[in-house]
C-alpha cells in the first residue's frame with residue numbers, strides 16, 4: 401500500500417495552559433486535497449504551523465513519505481521538510497519580476513524551464529517580466545501558487561489562501577489552483593472556515609472543533625451523515641425538532657421518526673436541513689395525506705419569505721408550538737407573510753441525535 405505523503409500523529413499543543421490542538425491525527429495521500437475545516441480559533445492554523453515547522457508541538461510526531469520530520473526529541477527545520485506554503489497574506493517580492501519571484505527558491509540548471517512551465521500552467525506566461533504591482537489580486541495569487549510549487553514540494557499547506565479575493569474570482573482561482581495542484585501530484589492540506597470552500601476543494605474534510613478532529617470523510621458523506629448536531633449545523637442552517645424515544649420511535653407533529661438503537665426515554669433532536677422540508681398548500685384547513693417518505697404534514701403560517709435568486713428562504717411559525725421552521729424552496733415560489741401552508745419532512749434526509757447540552 402502507498403505510504404501517506406503526510407502523516408501526523410497525536411499532535412498536541414498548549415498555549416498558556418490551554419490545549420489548542422488536542423490529539424490531532426491525520427493522513428494525506430499524494431495528489432489528495434484534505435481540508436481542515438472549523439470555526440475561528442479551533443486550532444487549524446496552529447496545526448498547519450506545526451506541520452510547517454514554524455511552531456513546535458508539545459506532543460506527537462509528523463512523517464513525510466514515511467520519514468520522520470519531528471517527534472518529541474527531533475525537529476527537522478522548515479526548509480528541509482519539502483513543504484510549500486501558501487497563506488492569505490502571501491507576499492510576492494515587490495522588487496522582483498514575476499519570473500524572478502517564481503525562480504526565487506530554485507537552484508540548479510533547469511530554473512528557466514521550470515519557471516516557464518509553471519507560468520504556463522497558471523496561465524501567466526504573458527506576464528513573465530511584469531512586477532507584482534502591475535498585477536491584479538487574482539494574478540498575484542496565481543504567481544504565488546507558481547512560486548510555492550516551483551521547488552516541487554511534496555506537500556502544500558494552504559491557510560485561507562483565497563479569502564482576499566472577491567467571490568467570482570475566488571471560484572475561478574480555486575478551480576484553477578486545484579487543477580494545477582492535482583497535475584503536480586502534491587498532497588494538499590488546506591485550512592478554511594468556509595464549508596462551501598471545503599466541499600468544493602476537498603477529497604476529504606477533517607472537521608475540527610475545540611482543538612479536536614470530530615469527523616473525517618468525503619464531502620458528500622460528511623454533509624449527508626454528520627456525526628452530531630453541531631457537525632450538521634456547520635454546513636447549513638438546520639431545523640431542530642425535539643422528541644423522546646419510546647420503543648425505538650419518536651413521536652412528533654410530523655409523525656413518527658425511527659431512532660434505532662436509542663434507549664427508551666432518551667431525549668433526541670431531529671435535525672433537518674431547510675432544503676429537505678416540503679411545502680404543500682392549505683385546502684380549507686387540510687393538508688396533504690401522510691406518506692411513508694414524508695410522514696404527516698404539519699401546518700404553519702408564513703412569517704417571512706426572502707428571495708435569494710435560485711431559491712427562496714421561507715420561515716414558518718408552526719401551529720403546533722409556535723416555533724419557527726425554515727424551508728428553502730425553488731424561487732418560483734415566494735409566499736406572502738400570513739399565508740397558511742403545510743410542511744412535511746423528508747424522512748431519508750433527517751438525522752436523529754441524542755440530545756446533549758444546549
Ligand SMILES: Nc1ncnc2c1ncn2[C@@H]1O[C@H](COP(=O)(O)OP(=O)(O)OP(=O)(O)O)[C@@H](O)[C@H]1O
Pocket residue numbers: 415416420438439440441442443444445446447593
Ligand atoms: N502564539 C500564540 N500564543 C497564544 N495563543 C495562541 C497563539 N497562537 C494561537 N493561539 C490561540 O490558539 C487558538 C487557536 O488558534 P488558531 O489560529 O490555530 O485557530 P484557527 O482555527 O486557525 O482560527 P482562525 O481561523 O481564526 O485563524 C486561538 O484561541 C488562539 O488565540
